[in-house]
Amino acid sequence: IPTGWSAERLGLSKDLAESVDPTALYALAATMDTFVAAGVTDPYEFYQYVHVSEIGNTSGGGMGGMRALSHIYKNRLLGKPAPSDALQEVFINTPPAWVNMLLLSSSGPIKTPVGACATAAESVDIGAETIKSGKARICIVGGYDDFGEECSNEFAQMKATSDSVKEAGMGREPKEMCRPCSTTRGGFMESHGAGMQLLMDAQLALEMGLPIYGIVALTNTATDKNGRSVPAPGQGILTTAREALSGNSKPSPLLDVEYRRHQFDDELESIEKWYAREKALIDGDESREAFLERRKLRKVQAAQATWGNDFYSGEADIAPLRGALSVWNLDIDDVGAASFHGTGTKANDKNESE
Numbered sequence: 001i002p003t004g005w006s007a008e009r010l011g012l013s014k015d016l017a018e019s020v021d022p023t024a025l026y027a028l029a030a031t032m033d034t035f036v037a038a039g040v041t042d043p044y045e046f047y048q049y050v051h052v053s054e055i056g057n058t059s060g061g062g063m064g065g066m067r068a069l070s071h072i073y074k075n076r077l078l079g080k081p082a083p084s085d086a087l088q089e090v091f092i093n094t095p096p097a098w099v100n101m102l103l104l105s106s107s108g109p110i111k112t113p114v115g116a117c118a119t120a121a122e123s124v125d126i127g128a129e130t131i132k133s134g135k136a137r138i139c140i141v142g143g144y145d146d147f148g149e150e151c152s153n154e155f156a157q158m159k160a161t162s163d164s165v166k167e168a169g170m171g172r173e174p175k176e177m178c179r180p181c182s183t184t185r186g187g188f189m190e191s192h193g194a195g196m197q198l199l200m201d202a203q204l205a206l207e208m209g210l211p212i213y214g215i216v217a218l219t220n221t222a223t224d225k226n227g228r229s230v231p232a233p234g235q236g237i238l239t240t241a242r243e244a245l246s247g248n249s250k251p252s253p254l255l256d257v258e259y260r261r262h263q264f265d266d267e268l269e270s271i272e273k274w275y276a277r278e279k280a281l282i283d284g285d286e287s288r289e290a291f292l293e294r295r296k297l298r299k300v301q302a303a304q305a306t307w308g309n310d311f312y313s314g315e316a317d318i319a320p321l322r323g324a325l326s327v328w329n330l331d332i333d334d335v336g337a338a339s340f341h342g343t344g345t346k347a348n349d350k351n352e353s354e
Contacts, residue, residue: 001026019085021146023061023066023146024094024099027099027194028099030142032103035103037211038210038211039210039211043103044105049207052107053107056135058113059144060093060144061145062114062143063148064090064094065089066146069090069150072086108135108136117343120143123141123142127199137200139198144193160188160343160345161190180343223236240320240321242320243322254315254318255322257329271300271303278292311327340352
């Protein structure tokens with residue numbers, strides 16, 4: 001958090017800034033930042049395009065309100081002052097609640113992931129699935145966490161974080177104390193704050209004229225093998241590239257974007273013929289015509305799912321990763337960058353690379 005950072009300076013009232021846990025303040029500021037980055041200075045602008053039930057929030061955290069936790073576990077025990085409503089600020093789902101109460105006033109789905117360092121990745125996965133399922137058209141995704149003495153001490157006990165005394169003795173500045181993949185790496189450095197992103201379906205983004213910074217082609221999470229070490233990584237995420245060999249050595253025709261386009265066009269033509277035939281039978285009945293319009297839209301959406309973004313769903317001989325790239329007529333050779341969870345610990349960077 002920048003020196004001098006203040007929620008009051010950003011427009012929050014003094015009483016709220018002092019009573020709300022810092023994690024919620026970070027989430028509020030980061031959410032408004034992502035709105036502004038999208039060109040939305042008034043969140044209520046969304047309601048010119050969508051219903052209140054179509055804005056969701058799938059952001060999450062790892063520990064919850066650290067200051068509030070200290071209040072209820074330490075201050076209460078020692079007889080020190082603690083707010084009467086400290087408990088509500090402990091919960092990990094409280095920051096998105098504040099985001100909704102102070103910024104959005106939506107009535108859409110709320111899903112709060114808790115996945116330690118993977119929380120934000122889980123949030124994007126859940127947000128994308130929520131939009132694809134039709135439960136929302138807009139989702140706030142991301143993560144938030146605070147820095148506290150207790151958690152910092154426990155990470156040090158696990159030897160997961162760099163030793164600031166040792167690093168300073170080697171002449172390193174704080175920005176140099178986490179060096180993933182280097183031979184001298186000694187762990188990561190904790191921080192606090194929030195990072196939020198705005199997900200929505202492409203049609204809505206175009207209707208609103210918002211800048212599109214990226215397209216989510218695929219999200220995936222996976223569990224790992226049995227074991228007795230919680231942080232030890234396995235290779236479960238390789239299932240993103242799972243692919244069953246078919247009897248034919250040739251790749252599936254579905255991977256050909258021109259083939260899919262041809263099939264999609266044929267299906268649209270069939271839908272138009274069906275619509276014209278059914279419309280001729282209703283003799284100007286407006287209620288029936290509105291019904292037919294809705295059915296036509298559903299048929300088009302089904303065709304889009306079959307030949308568009310989800311064409312590879314259920315196809316065992318097409319890996320999810322290969323299928324997601326093929327949606328955009330890309331393959332693995334078009335991937336320009338790959339990143340991983342480089343914690344800077346001796347074991348993790350090697351394990352994840354493998």
